[in-house]
Amino acid sequence: MDLDAAATAPAPAAAGAGDGGGSVGGSSQGGGNNNAPVFKEALTWQAYGRTPVLSMVVTSYGEIWSGSEGGVIKAWPYDAIAKSLSLSPEERHMAALLVERAYIDLRNHCTVGNVCSLPASDVKHMLADHSRAKVWTVTSMTFALWDARTRELLKVFGMDGQVESAKLETPVMPEQPMEEEVNPKAKPSKKDKSQGSLNFFQKSRNVLIGAADAVRRVATKGTFVEDNRRTGAVAQVMDGTIWSGCTNGAIIQWDGNGSRVQEFQHHTSSVQCIKALGERVWVGYASGTIQVMDADGNILAGWTGHSCPVIKMAIGGSYIYTLAHHGGIRGWPLNSPGPLDDIIRTELSNREQSYTRMEKINIMVGSWNVAQGKASAESLRSWLGSVSSDVGLVVVGLQEVEMGAGFLAISAAKETVGLEGSVNGQWWIDNIGKALDEGTSFHRVGSRQLAALLIAAWARKSLKPYVGDVDAAAVPCGLGRAIGNKGGVGLRIRVYDRKMCFVSNHFAAHLEAVSRRNADFDHIYRTMAFNKPHGSTASATSVQLHRTVNVNGNQVEEVRPDLAEADMVVFLGDFNYRLYGITYDEARDMVSQRSFDWLREKDQLRAEMKAGKVFQGMREGIIKFPPTYKFQKHQPGLGGYDSGEKKRIPAWCDRVLYRDSRSVSVAECSLECPVVASITSYVACMDVTESDHKPVRCTFSVDIARVDELIRRQEYGEIIESNEKVRSLLQEACFVPETTVSISEIKLENQENIVFQITNKCETSKAAFEILCDGQSIKKEDGTKSELLPRASFGFPLWLEVQPAVGLIKPGETVEITLHHEDFYTQEEFVDGIPQNWWCEDTRDKEAVLRINITGSSSTETKTHTINVQHCCPPSSAPPMMNLPAAAVPPSNVLASEGHSKRSSKKSQSKHRDQQQQQDYPQFGSSEVHDLCRMRCP
Structure with missing residues (x-):
């Protein structure tokens, strides 16, 4: 409603x-x-x-x-x-x-x-x-x-x-070249096969670039630019x-x-x-x-x-x-x-x-780069299910759910039309749900997939009534900021009326790409927006930032990123920050000795955060687990670290960082600082071997200050009732300027115009007026008036024009209102949108009651004036009843029409039809038509 x-x-x-x-x-x-x-x-x-x-x-x-x-x-x-x-x-x-x-x-x-x-x-x-x-x-x-x-x-x-x-x-047909560019199944010609000039990786890169270009071209045609x-x-x-x-x-x-x-x-x-x-x-x-x-x-x-x-x-x-x-x-x-x-x-x-009411919940956040694989039920229980009994909210982020040039290209194309998800992504959601006993203990409240990235959230059954307003968003960081092999997907969830944002990320890879990783975070943080429906890739859900001057040169408010407005933000995922200034063997030795304090000094992420270049204002729990990358699949223990030709140096790629409402670490939970979180557990599941990454898990204890709206409304009501100053100000707000109307009775004849005035007598405030039609009555054959037929919110009868019907009157000034009688002789009936027939208008005398509502600017309190408008038809317009062809008999929906007239049309086609009607059918009064209708439709 x-x-x-x-x-x-x-x-x-x-x-x-x-x-x-x-x-x-x-x-x-x-x-x-x-x-x-x-x-x-x-x-x-x-x-x-x-x-x-x-x-x-x-x-x-x-x-x-x-x-x-x-x-x-x-x-x-x-x-x-x-x-x-x-x-x-x-x-x-x-x-x-x-x-x-x-x-x-x-x-x-x-x-x-x-x-x-x-x-x-x-x-x-x-x-x-x-x-x-x-x-x-x-x-x-x-x-x-x-x-x-x-x-x-x-x-x-x-x-x-x-x-x-x-x-x-x-109909608008899709452009064929775009489909060809994003079609991963396009086959090369025999000549291309014989030449063999491109290897597999070059072809994959070309497909991805083509998909990114297709997304950009869709954007320039209005999907993003004109949004x-x-x-x-x-x-x-x-x-x-x-x-x-x-x-x-x-x-x-x-x-x-x-x-x-x-x-x-x-x-x-x-x-x-x-x-x-x-x-x-x-x-x-x-x-x-x-x-x-x-x-x-x-x-x-x-x-x-x-x-x-x-x-x-x-x-x-x-x-x-x-x-x-x-x-x-x-x-x-x-x-x-x-x-x-x-x-x-x-x-x-x-x-x-x-x-003020205080609430406490436990939130578990898990992240895993699954390397396009699938996990056993035992691994999922070890990672999430075994420790979920005392948590109220579970949020899981996955990376590399599905990769490959073809899949990424198709995903990019699907995003342009608002489609998302994949079979593999749904498999992970379903099986994580099973590990959490979904349907009995937990209920899934939201999910979002962008190509290889996935995030999903489950709320415990007892907490679900206090969880709502779940929105999703996505920001790609792959080729041309359009491909979802890298980027972020997020969920914004309202818990006890406090906004919490969770973002699953995958940043740029390789040891030397520190600045690209920092840029990925900055791009995701600034442009992720939950206010718009996703689709047309995540670029369509990005916000316009740092615009302080509009096109006319006026200063306007600057919009903060959605993530900055949240009461709590959690970033999780494969951030890809590595260990620097250390060899593979040195790192392995330190891991075997569990010298994690020394290794943390070599952590790129810690160094960049300390320099204020990334994750500004966020914090992380103390890392007490071995580096989670890179392992050989299905090899348990610390001996499973990569021992191949590249010998990638172990690193803490998989992390969980957060911020709450505190501006200083010692702040207590209150309505001014509504969310205060602390980490109770931060671990990696080293026994899970289905990927080259180990899953991580972080559990938060969260204090939430909320407003009991019922009690607050009661307090508000008591203030309104008991405070004399408040009551006086509310009474003043109901002020309605004094106005006068120049006439109370109007008679319209022969399509004439009548003008009357409304005057604002107040010298300090503007008066707003609105003219409505309370109803109309019809003069019967015996000279008496019919009962007033109310029109309520259904406007004026068709024979009466009132202009203007709404407006503002400046202090001490007068506005003129024009009443005009429209005199047309035919009406149309439409069935299924097609005009079927037409008939003569009601030519009996009519009277409309106009109500003029006057209001101020601080209340809907009104003062009213009433004007009776009479319309008298000339005697010649109502000749005796004559025989009517069947087509001229008005349909049953005319029975309640107490005074309607033909809608004027300036088209020659309507004029020709009117002339034809006047030649074929004699004029007749609507009173007789009314009787005929009643005889046909008892």
Whole structure:
């Protein structure tokens, strides 16, 4: 359910589903002591076959528009919805079918001769511009502007404001050369075989380079390069402008005609949501940051609202509520920042001890370079299963799960389309799960594979309720930073509402490649991002860093790496740092004598960390086990070290390093320092022989300080109730500027325009207004009025135009509102998106009740004005009833249409149809049509 629907008054609401379903619901008075309204589903239908509903909006005239994949846009007329909602419960099975088939395919309406102005891209956002009765449909890169009344496509334009040209409706086929370059099974010609100019290793290298180049070429075509300029949110501000937020943190301001007004940027993280009230605008970012701006885009305040992306906002009462990616909801005073925040912050800080809770868990982390092999059940038990009984969380990282040029090339290609994993990778996950008694003692909470790299995590059954918000990410460091033979894969896991990141790594090999290893760590640490879905290789999950000046030269906030934001970070894997300044024989002698203290002085990693070149701010347990590399497979004991021709010097390649929340080692666990970890065990399993590396295992004892949100809310409530200053400030926040309306009764005739004024009498604050239609009534034949038919959130009747319907009024100023009567004589019926027939409009006198809501900028508290708008039809427009051809009889969904009119169209095709209709059928009154329908459909 949309968060907005939950925070607004009890009116009918529309919702879409991921399985392509749509629904309309309403509220009724619930039980219990508070008699709070309960939202109930009133009508459900299948909007799309197999594709999800990605966006939905209710237009200024009550139609429900929805967007889906491939640029498909459907509209459901108000009449069909109203008819279905009016049916009795016994007829409800017919209601869904009536609505389901009554849609209008707007994409087909814009396609002429296989040429369509709309892009075949997912319609991810929709916006109803109630100020001008228009609809915006938005894909990642384009905007389409529609007339809400006529459904006419007015304009298609890009993020740069340039109008897009119409394109042929043809499927996009993948480019053949790319497939050839990444195809590992391509066979050389006979001439190539005879020449034999390339050996196996040269061919493998060429395949990898080709795969890396393919990934880079996909990136230049928009998968990566344009990712930071995609539209992530869209909203209308009360001054009538439209704001769209980009994934690079920029915000574009548009006028009502789709022209760019300005672009500004105050943050580099992706814009996830935008919400406006009065003269203020709130923006939520993927970093968890919330910013408040004025209607001109000037930043008023900003703060960290959540520790993960802010994905939705809603306003209720004097608060704006923010929904975080992990499901948490928080409320903020609408007048923040201000004196109220300072008082509440101080009071809550004084009561911190009452809502602070301390937790302790054990975490076991294991790493193993498996050298493309598989382990026995006994080896897995020795490594992990035998010591897992007292741990709550297990994280395992593997390297070299599967290698080879063909596999790496295919993996790189799969990553470009969001695919991952392999048969070998799944084998390891399944068998490690068996060693941990998965399903009984542990539950797997997440995994990620990038070619040869794999990470997976299991939580004990008792801990699982406190584990969630698991995200994965990957960063390749192989050829061209695109191949996953080297790199890192990570999991971010929320434990007791604290973020913990675990990264399995494989850095550059060879003794002399120290600087490359340092660079691999730096690249992974800075670019690993968990906020976006992986796919299109891990480059698509990288963050933009160190951008302090935007394209307009404005200073913006710098985004910290995701790993820097975590409360605890653990790096594990084959880091490949070697022993230097020592011979093979010397190293073997020191190992046999267990002189590990002396050997540690020769450790490259220790020297680089001491120099501040790598793993800055991280620490490692004391190494008390022999070097874990390089061994001959299936040879037990220390005699198994490499004795071949190369005689690689033994080294501690396989390591586990970490940092917690402490800035100094003596800090105690608290809400300011929420995670404090200590190593209780750091060992290598020397008896495991299936690889040339030995697996390592590190166990942490972790103290976690968390907030008991229930107690904290209770404390917050007590502060609000007991503090007189707080209560006074909250009362002041509910201020609504005084306004006047120049008229209360309006009569419209003969397509005339009537103008009235709304005046803001307040000299200090702006007033926001919104005009709604509470309902309309019809004048019966005996001269009496029918019962008022409520329209709730379903906009204006089609015969009435109100512009502007929303806006801001400056202090002491007046705004003019224009009412216009539209007089059209035909209506259309659509079945399965195809127009079936048309009929005359209702020509009886009508009366609409308009409600003008006035609000301030710090509360949803409203003051209302009411205007009755009467429409009187000329007597000549309702001639006596005449015989009707069957095609002219309106369908059953007209029964609930109490005053609809034909949507105007400026196309010559519609004009010709209207002229033909007037020649074939005489004009008639809708009252007689209503009677005929009732006779046909008892």
